[in-house]
Amino acid sequence: MAPPAVNLRSWSRLGAVALLALVVQVAVLDQLVVHGAHPEVLVLLAAAAGAVAGSQRGAMIGFVIGLVADLVLPTPYGLSALTYVLVAFAAGGVRSLPGDRDGRSLQVATCIAGAAGGTLCFAVLGDLLGQPGMLDRQGAVVVLVVTVGALVLAFPSVAALRWVVRGADRSVTGHAIPSGGSATR
Amino acid sequence: MLVLASITVLTLDYHGEVSHGITHIRNGVRDALSPVQRGISAALHPVGDVFAGAFHYGAVQSENRRLEQQLGKLQAAQAEGAFASRQAGAVLALAHLPFVANITSTPAEVISAPTSNFQYLLEIDRGTGAGVGPRMPVVSGRGLIGTVAVSSASTSTVRLITDKSSSIGVTFGTATRAGNAIADGQGFAEPLSVQEISGPLPVVGETVFTSGTDGGAYPAGIPIARVTSVKTSAGGLTTTVNARPLVNLDTIQYVSVLEWLPQP
Numbered sequence: 001m002a003p004p005a006v007n008l009r010s011w012s013r014l015g016a017v018a019l020l021a022l023v024v025q026v027a028v029l030d031q032l033v034v035h036g037a038h039p040e041v042l043v044l045l046a047a048a049a050g051a052v053a054g055s056q057r058g059a060m061i062g063f064v065i066g067l068v069a070d071l072v073l074p075t076p077y078g079l080s081a082l083t084y085v086l087v088a089f090a091a092g093g094v095r096s097l098p099g100d101r102d103g104r105s106l107q108v109a110t111c112i113a114g115a116a117g118g119t120l121c122f123a124v125l126g127d128l129l130g131q132p133g134m135l136d137r138q139g140a141v142v143v144l145v146v147t148v149g150a151l152v153l154a155f156p157s158v159a160a161l162r163w164v165v166r167g168a169d170r171s172v173t174g175h176a177i178p179s180g181g182s183a184t185r
Numbered sequence: 186m187l188v189l190a191s192i193t194v195l196t197l198d199y200h201g202e203v204s205h206g207i208t209h210i211r212n213g214v215r216d217a218l219s220p221v222q223r224g225i226s227a228a229l230h231p232v233g234d235v236f237a238g239a240f241h242y243g244a245v246q247s248e249n250r251r252l253e254q255q256l257g258k259l260q261a262a263q264a265e266g267a268f269a270s271r272q273a274g275a276v277l278a279l280a281h282l283p284f285v286a287n288i289t290s291t292p293a294e295v296i297s298a299p300t301s302n303f304q305y306l307l308e309i310d311r312g313t314g315a316g317v318g319p320r321m322p323v324v325s326g327r328g329l330i331g332t333v334a335v336s337s338a339s340t341s342t343v344r345l346i347t348d349k350s351s352s353i354g355v356t357f358g359t360a361t362r363a364g365n366a367i368a369d370g371q372g373f374a375e376p377l378s379v380q381e382i383s384g385p386l387p388v389v390g391e392t393v394f395t396s397g398t399d400g401g402a403y404p405a406g407i408p409i410a411r412v413t414s415v416k417t418s419a420g421g422l423t424t425t426v427n428a429r430p431l432v433n434l435d436t437i438q439y440v441s442v443l444e445w446l447p448q449p
Contacts (some may be wrong), residue, residue, distance in 0.1 A: 078194030
């Protein structure tokens with residue numbers, strides 16, 4: 001069965017989750033600096049979007065979360081959006097694996113791996129765009145800190161994205177917003 | 186499609202007018218979030234200090250020992266300091282050095298650690314509303330910490346001297362043995378790299394100051410860093426000079442923004 005489209009209810013839930021995540025990131029996580037790096041919750045949400053909603057819907061959710069993340073970052077606007085689209089799309093790949101694709105442990109594991117990969121991807125893309133200091137020794141520390149932070153934050157991130165996606169699943173009115181292919185097939 | 190959309194957004198950010206619009210939106214978000222940041226930052230500062238203390242326990246202990254020794258030396262030097270200070274004041278007044286020419290400064294508090302994991306920036310609680318604007322130097326009691334990169338109405342982002350895009354014209358030495366160079370940031374916890382040295386090489390332990398010659402980006406005479414190593418390659422062709430910032434950029438809480446703009 002095709003997954004439900006991203007509808008108005010899930011859009012509003014996504015907005016609430018993204019806003020809350022932004023506040024948590026800026027006000028709390030940015031303060032928890034370990035050796036010059038801090039945990040990142042928004043990249044986790046993008047990975048969780050892919051793991052929970054699949055590649056195509058996940059990429060769309062990742063794009064929106066990336067645009068929100070870019071609001072507070074000093075890097076070029078759209079860099080996080082591009083990174084999160086790729087992360088969510090890749091994380092959605094686990095849904096093509098055999099077995100229990102909706103199992104929470106698989107989604108959490110995907111989320112953690114996605115956060116690490118997404119951080120690395122952000123650094124590589126930033127370097128390609130000429131941003132200084134993206135690929136150096138400190139990058140390894142950043143990936144490590146983000147991954148350790150993800151161990152704690154992955155469960156609530158997956159739960160939040162499940163709640164967002166449930167908004168689409170439970171839609172009665174079905175004000176569907178095209179999700180770029182598979183959702184409307 | 187979404188990859189294309191992202192690339193389009195990125196391209197627009199490099200386009201003049203659209204880029205200004207995006208900057209306005211970003212500033213608006215910063216202003217909206219700053220009250221929350223301030224409140225939570227005040228509450229979390231002790232937690233952050235515990236984190237820093239736990240991860241840098243050895244460094245904190247050695248810093249404590251170093252400070253105790255320094256205190257002893259300072260007490261001994263206090264008496265002669267008063268006389269030296271009078272002399273220095275007279276000399277500086279004659280030289281009209283901009284840094285000591287009573288540049289107006291705005292005190293500010295750090296409300297957020299770096300927002301990016303890859304760039305070394307701080308968020309402070311003063312913006313254009315308090316007269317703080319881009320390119321103004323930011324100092325603490327011990328020396329230069331960076332430059333204002335972006336300002337919204339109520340907050341500003343400071344690019345630290347350790348950021349890889351930071352490059353400062355510096356001077357060192359004495360009246361009879363002075364040199365000029367460029368000090369480049371090398372990233373978190375790394376010393377500054379002192380390059381393009383003209384004149385004699387600096388010696389370990391020497392303090393480097395802003396030279397005021399790099400297009401007037403900084404007033405002259407602000408202390409920046411202390412030289413920690415001077416290494417010349419075997420053939421004597423290249424010399425690597427590193428200098429450690431005087432200010433501990435990890436734990437800084439209060440700063441002053443100098444109302445100084447690059448001189449044309």
